[in-house]
Amino acid sequence: MVAVPIGLLLGALCRSKGIQAAEAGWMSLLVNAGASQFAAVQLWANDGPRLGPILLSTLLINVRHALMSLTLVPKLAKAGMTRLRMCVALAFLTDPTWGFAEQRARAGLPVTWSYWMGLALVFSAAGLVRPWPARGWAPISAIPGGSARTSRWRPCSSA
Structure with a gap:
């Protein structure tokens, strides 16, 4: 799954910028979008945790979701999903x-509430654990002082 390598990169970036594991976890919970998380880490590390620039960059990066939502609404309605459930979904x-919903719809299968929420559960859970691997376990090359030729796994120290 793509969440693991993204998580390793995000966790290593958080570590290099001095962002604590708890802060990275909360960010993953609140900003469930990979590109936005990378932008937020950069803004957080450079300017401190100022909410305005982080929210603006997140909005600009994720405006594509409005267009993606518009393509899904007819497919969700065709599967009998109510407006309230569509908003939640x-x-x-x-x-x-x-991508999975579009693929399912193109195969002629309905994008049902249970199918969508199953996807949402899996990918939301993956988003919560994304930064964890590089905070607790990371390739030595991702640790300051490590090198690419000794790239094997070992526990990270908090120093």
């Missing part, structure tokens, strides 16, 4: 959930 929209 689309709150969990990510690139992978959109």
Whole structure:
């Protein structure tokens, strides 16, 4: 799954910028979008945790989700999903959930509430654990002082 390598990169970036594991976990919970998380880490590390620039960059990066949602609404309605359920479902929209839903619809299968929420659960859970691997376990090359030729796994120290 793509969440693991993204998580390793995000965790290593958080570590290099001095962002603590708890902060990275909360960010993953609140900003469930990979590109936005990388932008937020850069803004957080350079300017401190100022909410305005982080929210603006997140909005600009993820405006594509509005267009992705528009392509899914007819497919969700065709499967009998109510407007309320569509709103809840689309709150969990990510690139992978959109891709899987589009693929299912093109195969002539309905994008049902249970199918969508199953996708949402899997990808939301993956988003929560993304930064964890590089905070607790990381390739030595990702640790300051490590090198690419000794790239094997070992526990990270908090120093």
